Amino acid sequence: xxxxxxxxxxxxxxxxxxxxxxxxxxxxxxxxxxxxxxxxxxxxxxxxxxxxxxxxxxxxxxxxxxxxxxxxxxxxxxxxxxxxxxxxxxxxxxxxxxxxxxxxxxxxxxxxxxxxxxxxxxxxxxxxxxxxxxxxxxxxxxxxxxxxxxxxxxxxxxxxxxxxxxxxxxxxxxxxxxxxxxxxxxxxxxxxxxxxxxxxxxxxxxxxxxxxxxxxxxxxxxxxxxxxxxxxxxxxxxxxxxxxxxxxxxxxxxxxxxxxxxxxxxxxxxxxxxxxxxxxxxxxxxxxxxxxxxxxxxxxxxxxxxxxxxxxxxxxxxxxxxxxxxxxxxxxxxxxxxxxxxxxxxxxxxxxxxxxxxxxxxxxxxxxxxxxxxxxxxxxxxxxxxxxxxxxxxxxxxxxxxxxxxxxxxxxxxxxxxxxxxxxxxxxxxxxxxxxxxxxxxxxxxxxxxxxxxxxxxxxxxxxxxxxxxxxxxxxxxxxxxxxxxxxxxxxxxxxxxxxxxxxxxxxxxxxxxxxxxxxxxxxxxxxxxxxxxxxxxxxxxxxxxxxxxxxxxxxxxxxxxxxxxxxxxxxxxxxxxxxxxxxxxxxxxxxxxxxxxxxxxxxxxxxxxxxxxxxxxxxxxxxxxxxxxxxxxxxxxxxxxxxxxxxxxxxxxxxxxxxxxxxxxxxxxxxxxxxxxxxxxxxxxxxxxxxxxxxxxxxxx
Numbered sequence: 001x002x003x004x005x006x007x008x009x010x011x012x013x014x015x016x017x018x019x020x021x022x023x024x025x026x027x028x029x030x031x032x033x034x035x036x037x038x039x040x041x042x043x044x045x046x047x048x049x050x051x052x053x054x055x056x057x058x059x060x061x062x063x064x065x066x067x068x069x070x071x072x073x074x075x076x077x078x079x080x081x082x083x084x085x086x087x088x089x090x091x092x093x094x095x096x097x098x099x100x101x102x103x104x105x106x107x108x109x110x111x112x113x114x115x116x117x118x119x120x121x122x123x124x125x126x127x128x129x130x131x132x133x134x135x136x137x138x139x140x141x142x143x144x145x146x147x148x149x150x151x152x153x154x155x156x157x158x159x160x161x162x163x164x165x166x167x168x169x170x171x172x173x174x175x176x177x178x179x180x181x182x183x184x185x186x187x188x189x190x191x192x193x194x195x196x197x198x199x200x201x202x203x204x205x206x207x208x209x210x211x212x213x214x215x216x217x218x219x220x221x222x223x224x225x226x227x228x229x230x231x232x233x234x235x236x237x238x239x240x241x242x243x244x245x246x247x248x249x250x251x252x253x254x255x256x257x258x259x260x261x262x263x264x265x266x267x268x269x270x271x272x273x274x275x276x277x278x279x280x281x282x283x284x285x286x287x288x289x290x291x292x293x294x295x296x297x298x299x300x301x302x303x304x305x306x307x308x309x310x311x312x313x314x315x316x317x318x319x320x321x322x323x324x325x326x327x328x329x330x331x332x333x334x335x336x337x338x339x340x341x342x343x344x345x346x347x348x349x350x351x352x353x354x355x356x357x358x359x360x361x362x363x364x365x366x367x368x369x370x371x372x373x374x375x376x377x378x379x380x381x382x383x384x385x386x387x388x389x390x391x392x393x394x395x396x397x398x399x400x401x402x403x404x405x406x407x408x409x410x411x412x413x414x415x416x417x418x419x420x421x422x423x424x425x426x427x428x429x430x431x432x433x434x435x436x437x438x439x440x441x442x443x444x445x446x447x448x449x450x451x452x453x454x455x456x457x458x459x460x461x462x463x464x465x466x467x468x469x470x471x472x473x474x475x476x477x478x479x480x481x482x483x484x485x486x487x488x489x490x491x492x493x494x495x496x497x498x499x500x501x502x503x504x505x506x507x508x509x510x511x512x513x514x515x516x517x518x519x520x521x522x523x524x525x526x527x528x529x530x531x532x533x534x535x536x537x538x539x540x541x542x543x544x545x546x547x548x549x550x551x552x553x554x555x556x557x558x559x560x561x562x563x564x565x566x567x568x569x570x571x572x573x574x575x576x577x578x579x580x581x582x583x584x585x586x587x588x589x590x591x592x593x594x595x596x597x598x599x600x601x602x603x604x605x606x607x608x609x610x611x612x613x614x615x616x617x618x619x620x621x622x623x624x625x626x627x628x629x630x631x632x633x634x635x636x637x638x639x640x641x642x643x644x645x646x647x648x649x650x651x652x653x654x655x656x657x658x659x660x661x662x663x664x665x666x667x668x669x670x671x672x673x674x675x676x677x678x679x680x681x682x683x684x685x686x687x688x689x690x691x692x693x694x695x696x697x698x699x700x701x702x
Contacts (some may be wrong), residue, residue, distance in 0.1 A: 004057070005138045007093045014086035015142055022074045024163075024232040025148055029110035032067045035103065039066055042099035047092040065121035065140035071104055072113050075229040078222060080105055108221075109228050112163040114156045118149050166239045167231040173207070173242035174214045174227065181253035182208045185246070194263065195271040200246045206238045245269045294650075305392035306640030308672030309406060311606060313390045318614040321367045321607035354687060354697040359625055359678070362688075362700050367607060369692040374601040375627055375676060376687035377593070380555050383542065384684070385411040385594050386626060386677030387634045388611075389641070389666055400645045402620050406611035407645055409638035410677060411594075419544055422508040428496035430546075432512035434519070434571065434578065436526055438543035439509075441502040445538035446559065449501065451529045452509050452543070453481030456490060457522020457573070480511050482531070491518040501534065516576065524571045530560035545569055547578045550683040554584050557591070594674060595633040601689055603630040606673065612645075622679050625702065627686070629675035638666050678702045 019025065040048065040058055048055045074081045084100040123141040128134050150159060186204055189197035210230055217223045231239050241247045245266060252262040311322075357366070391405040398405040419437045420430045429435075436454055440446045456478045478484075480492040487493070491514050498507035513519055526545055540556035545568070554568050568584045591598050608614075610624035621644070678684050684702045689695065 003090065003092060007088055007090055008138055008140065010086065010089055011083075011140070012142060015083055018074055018081055018083065018086075019145065019148070022076070023147065025072050025113035026075060026109045026228060027111045027113050028071050028073060028104055028107040030071055030104070030107045032071065035070050035100065036063050036066050038099055038103055039070075039096060042096040043092070044095065059137070059139060061122040061125070061137075061139040068115075069113075069120050069142070070100065071107075073104060073109065075109070075225055078217075078225050078229060080109075080225065108224065111160045112228075112232060113148070114150055114159045114163075115144070115148065116150055116156065118144050118146070120144060163232060166236065167227050169242055170231045170234075170239040171223070171227040173240070173247065174211055174223075176242065176254060177207075177211065177247070177250045178254045179208065179211055179215065181250045182211060184253060184259065185250060188263070195267050203235075203237045203241060204246070206234070207241050210234070210238075305667065306389050306407075307392055307667035308634065308669045308674070309388035309390035310669070310671050311673065313394070313406075314606075314608070314673075315614075318611075319606055319608055320363055321370060321373065321604070323372050323604055323606075354699045356699045356701055359680075359700050359702050362698065363607075363625075366690055366692075366698065370690050372691040373604040373607070373627075374689040375604055375629065376689070377596055377598050377600060377602050377629075377676070378687075379557055379591060379593075379598050380553060381598070381676055381686075382555070382593050383411055383553075384676045384678060385632075385634070385674070386624070387638055387666075387672060387674040388626070388628070389638065392667070399641065399647055399650060400612075401647060402612045402614070402617055404611050404614055406614075407641045408610055408624065408626070408677065409642075411636065419508055419542070420546075422506070423496055423510045426496045426508065426510075428510040429512045429514065430510075432514040433516040433547060434513040434524070435544070435546040436511040437508060437546075438528055438541055440507060440539070440541040442506050442542070443539050444504070445536075446540070447502055447534035447536045448530055448560070449499075449532040449534075450507075450509075450541060450560070451482040451531050452494075452511060453479050453527045453529060454492060454511050455479045455525040455527065456487060456492075457520055457524060481529075489518070490520060491515050516573070519573055521573050521575075524573065526568045526571065528556075528560070528566045528568060530562065530564045533560070533562035543568055545571065545580065547571070547580075549681065551681075552580060552582065552683060554582075556584070594635060595631055596629060602632075604628065604675070604688075605630050606675075610677070622681050624680070625678045627676045628673045632672075632674040633670060634672060634674045640666050 039062075040055060043055075043057060048057050050056075069083070072083055074083075082101045082104040084097040084104065086097065088094040088097050119141070120143075121141040122139045124136055124138050126134050126136055150156070152159075182204055185194065185197070186201070186208070188194040189201050189204075192198075214223060214226055217226055237244070242251065248269070249262055249266040252265060253259060386408055389407045389409060396405055400407065419439050420435075422439065423430050423437055436452055438450070438452045440448070440450055478487065478489075480487045480490075480494055482494070482497065485494040485497070492511060493514075494509065494511045496508060496510040498505075498509055526543075528541060528543060537559040540558050540560065542556075543554040545552045545554075552569065556566065560566065566584060568582070570581045570583060572579050572581070596602055604627050606626075606628040608626050608628070610622075610626060612620040613623050676686065678686065680702070682702065686700045686702070688698050688700060690698060
């Protein structure tokens with residue numbers, strides 16, 4: 001037994017050296033009885049003779065030891081080391097450990113080794129013979145370092161299962177997520193275009209490191225070993241990256257899904273309903289591909305720069321009216337009293353009885369004989385302010401669907417003066433039969449939390465006198481609005497909501513009724529509620545009610561009080577038709593918009609269609625009627641173009657163009673064509689003073 005004692009000491013020393021840097025031990029999957037049989041059969045006959053009834057090393061203690069830990073291995077630098085891989089320094093035991101080492105290595109790893117016991121095996125025991133002689137028997141024995149002993153209340157099976165699950169998910173992540181997708185997402189995070197992307201930066205950077213190492217491995221066996229070795233030492237977030245929302249995004253991109261579609265799916269999982277990306281989604285690769293397309297198609301000159309358009313940029317064929325005498329008349333000839341009178345605001349109600357005329361009649365029958373035109377600029381026109389944008393290189397190839405390289409941008413950098421685009425961006429519906437939308441904080445001056453509500457007909461709603469109410473409770477009656485977002489009987493639904501302090505956001509909320517056949521007849525009452533006033537609030541809100549392809553606009557330029565309700569309008573449904581009674585009064589206080597005072601007449605320098613209808617073009621998007629105003633100066637940084645303007649051949653690079661538009665500055669100029677724009681699809685009106693052979697006051701209906 002002295003030889004075995006020496007061998008045991010070498011075995012224990014090797015185990016200590018083998019496991020000193022290991023954080024975990026692993027098990028291979030094999031039949032442990034076969035391992036014990038191999039142990040006995042690997043001795044030469046003369047080295048393991050029969051002792052009494054069994055062979056000398058056929059010991060129940062050693063058998064139990066080998067069954068407990070004989071299949072344990074260490075993985076180091078992607079190589080398997082068994083506990084039998086050492087120099088036994090003995091001709092008796094070397095063939096045995098060699099056989100055990102080879103046998104264990106021929107099997108695959110199945111689990112992490114877990115034990116609740118620090119001591120494995122029996123160190124020694126004693127047998128007293130009949131003649132009182134005592135024999136000392138030596139056995140396999142190890143005292144495990146504390147790091148390998150589990151002291152929790154969880155079962156060994158539960159712990160092994162957890163390790164297996166982590167390893168399997170980690171390997172699945174490494175197999176399914178490609179390196180390009182990781183680099184793409186990290187690029188989006190660096191450019192701040194992925195919602196809460198910064199939270200994933202560390203985990204993705206770590207996972208990318210493992211992915212690069214994993215992809216260098218050639219065989220299935222190597223990859224299996226790698227995932228076992230790494231999975232026990234990395235965080236759950238990194239190991240199970242595939243199971244997180246960011247993992248879904250990575251898999252979708254890896255499988256070839258369009259980047260914008262994949263990011264949109266990710267945002268639907270993690271982002272609030274009214275989230276809008278701060279920047280367009282694009283990567284360096286997309287940028288390079290777009291640049292090549294632009295060069296190949298000859299559009300580089302078109303992107304050399306954009307600026308505010310001037311009057312001499314425009315062909316006379318595309319001007320409906322030019323006020324030739326306006327500049328001379330305004331620049332001089334006014335006495336001091338007439339000059340002072342310009343600062344006195346007028347009341348818009350004064351012009352309620354003027355002659356009404358459609359925009360088509362105005363263009364066909366009034367403009368041809370007009371010498372001078374002035375428009376009455378009202379507060380409600382703030383969202384109608386528009387600028388014409390021209391190319392720096394005049395003859396550059398047009399990027400747009402129409403035959404010229406001019407574009408336009410309304411206040412707030414939109415192509416149409418409407419909240420509908422914001423609703424679409426946030427996933428709301430704008431195609432219903434009746435829509436109610438409102439927005440606030442567009443000037444950064446309203447940090448309050450506001451809501452919109454529609455009270456149903458015949459629902460017990462008690463009408464109040466006037467338009468303003470202040471109370472804590474909601475008015476009685478069935479409604480659609482905050483915390484009552486669906487009305488089954490009418491189909492009404494609030495599909496866009498805003499629940500946080502605005503900060504730098506411009507909130508928008510939307511209620512729509514998709515189907516007129518579901519809506520009960522009667523009066524629908526439209527209200528705005530200032531649910532929580534913030535002390536920083538300095539401005540009001542804007543709202544729209546739309547039906548029958550007509551938009552009714554409302555604007556309140558004062559801050560609402562805490563818990564204040566304002567009734568905007570009542571819409572009546574009868575015999576399948578809507579009619580509206582506008583209740584909220586228009587505001588009359590003067591303010592400055594784009595260097596012009598409101599509630600005053602402003603000279604018109606040019607009247608034109610939007611560029612998509614120049615040169616007798618028809619049907620290329622919505623027609624806009626633009627009144628360029630004297631001394632109107634756009635203080636914003638308008639986009640030089642919008643994706644919906646682009647030629648079909650540039651659509652494949654929409655995200656890059658969206659980013660380019662946000663980065664390309666429009667050259668500022670005081671000699672700019674800016675003024676009022678009105679879409680053919682939106683109900684509006686404009687009071688004008690026209691001088692020709694006579695002077696008359698008209699109210700143009702759009």
